[in-house]
Amino acid sequence: MATINQNFLNLKESYLFSDIAKRVSAYQEAHPEAEIIRLGIGDVTRPLAPAIAEEMARASLEMAKAETFKGYGPEQGYGFLKRAILEHDFAARGVSLSEDEIFVSDGAKSDCGNFGDILGADNVVAITEPAYPVYIDTNLMAGRQVKFIECRAENGFLPEVPDFKADILYLCSPNNPTGAVLSKEQLRAFVDYANANGTLLIFDSAYEQFISDGALPHSIYEVEGAKRCAVEIRSFSKTAGFTGIRCGYTVVPHELTARDAAGNEVPLNRLWNRRQTTRFNGASYISQRGAAAYYTPEGRAQCRENVAYYMENAKLIARTVRGLGIPAIGGDNAPYIWMQCPDGLDSWSFFDLLLERAQVVGTPGVGFGAAGEGWFRLTAFGTQEHTARAMERFTNLFGK
């Protein structure tokens, strides 16, 4: 009989956000009248920028004409999108990359897991904790040993270079779930560590558009030497409201290598290209046209407005929570507020209390790993109306 990938049995039965969804719908069923406000899963609520939606509508209709129909596109993404990415996301910040170092995909979540396909099962993986569960689960699925770099409240939940040797290390800045952001100097410490130890850094900068502090880096390649040790994963999901449209990209510099069993250095760009051309057929043409429209002056202006809208929420949440005397970080350069659960509650108890007493849904910190126990994530992606109402309920519940 065919065998399963045994590593799947090392996973928890279900994914964090499915657990939350189940508890919320059970509550809603028992209390049909309850008006639940969701500040849990990091899904956006603002409609798509008109410049992007209109461009996708145009691209859709273009497909119905023989002269402009598009079949298979390049698995790595269309040049029109890759050139816009190079110019706006990198050249504008002094980073020079070439078109064939950019791989457009159906989203950062896919890339996060898929990149492991080209890496050995024997690598020791370091993951900063609390962390986006996909980093951990996809490595457990591949049978890799995972070690954690615990981030602590006393250090603002910023990760430090590990005191052990990691072959692969995940970094997310601005961080999901904590909202903490690495400075250029802090990022440099990781790049130096990686180059000294032969570590592959997987840098997730899905939230870079939420940075308002001009001194903070948006790309790891702003740090000297990063092209020799890091891939960078980007997303249009939060920046441009693409959670349902599906588009992201991964940068794999030509300089970046890993070793084969004989000790030879193999360029990861070549391996990733082989993986993508074999197991993927490119992102939807329409999604790619939409992503390209994000880089037009209108697209960027409209998306910046949405980011500003969410950051108003972030500031309101941070101000309210802190005003209630509850320790919290994030919300300045990230759409997440990471708050301590009041009264020493554990994360799931606080989740239940908040759902039952305030009908507000957040994400239990322990869902992002043991180091998140006793903490809780709130997202800024709700509507301003709902967010304001949720904060009123917070004040009623926790105000003295």
Add this chain to the structure above:
Amino acid sequence: MATINQNFLNLKESYLFSDIAKRVSAYQEAHPEAEIIRLGIGDVTRPLAPAIAEEMARASLEMAKAETFKGYGPEQGYGFLKRAILEHDFAARGVSLSEDEIFVSDGAKSDCGNFGDILGADNVVAITEPAYPVYIDTNLMAGRQVKFIECRAENGFLPEVPDFKADILYLCSPNNPTGAVLSKEQLRAFVDYANANGTLLIFDSAYEQFISDGALPHSIYEVEGAKRCAVEIRSFSKTAGFTGIRCGYTVVPHELTARDAAGNEVPLNRLWNRRQTTRFNGASYISQRGAAAYYTPEGRAQCRENVAYYMENAKLIARTVRGLGIPAIGGDNAPYIWMQCPDGLDSWSFFDLLLERAQVVGTPGVGFGAAGEGWFRLTAFGTQEHTARAMERFTNLFGK
């Protein structure tokens, strides 16, 4: 230093269709005046059905309004699409499946490779040969032992049940590249073999819409017992012109199991759901709306016209090639014609000869495995004008 997935070194350097593209562009560069006709890669050329394009344009604009904006969808696909699939692709053929047995994805190519993620590396894989290269390459990437079921000219290139025990077995009918189609009885032999040996069948029916013979099965679930041993992978690429839109789906019946190391049977539906929710974020909402529009009366009528258009090409190619005394199969219930290379030429020599002497691009049979050596694939997906011109050139070149 991080290590690579060593199995990648067992792959040929590049993917078949990249090789072809390179030779063609080298030829075009040397002969800028040459009018090359491409009957090689299986990409469609007919524009999208207006009903589908218009629905995707509508869905795009819907995303720009707060009331109708859609964020993350279910990773398994939207109910509106799954219900249309169940009704038209299965219930209409007497097959009863439930919504949670359907997993919508960004395409059949992704599913073909990804499904292996939930299976052990110790499985022995049987692949009918010649075959779509993705079956072989993705299993080599996972480090699995691959054995071939050679299909031979004397048997019309139809595969037979293997005389060895396979844990996983790939079947593609109508076949890419040969155009051969398994009858219900022939399919039943594989289902019986699979249930007797605990073999998991991966049934690729991407081309089922090209079947014109009413007696031939479209789904493996038309055969009794198939739900206990088979997953089925479907594509909108050729049926509805979605090669650039990206949508497909995989059926994983609840009855289907594989065993863990302790010998327990684990439902593959549960494992695949865990894989998809962790490593995938759903297909684009717009692509799913487009796929659902395919199932409307207008969408189906328009797509059927496109299929009929391509099948005119298939008939012309088959008639021309056979009229020249060249042995060929396919083209009746499949968009591929599989012809023997004339004069005992090997596949790549014939590829070069055809490119140089007739400026026609096809696919060398050996690119689909050793059993394809001396054979050649032509696709019906060109325009009728180009296909007719290509056949004139064939007649000039090979006519006595």
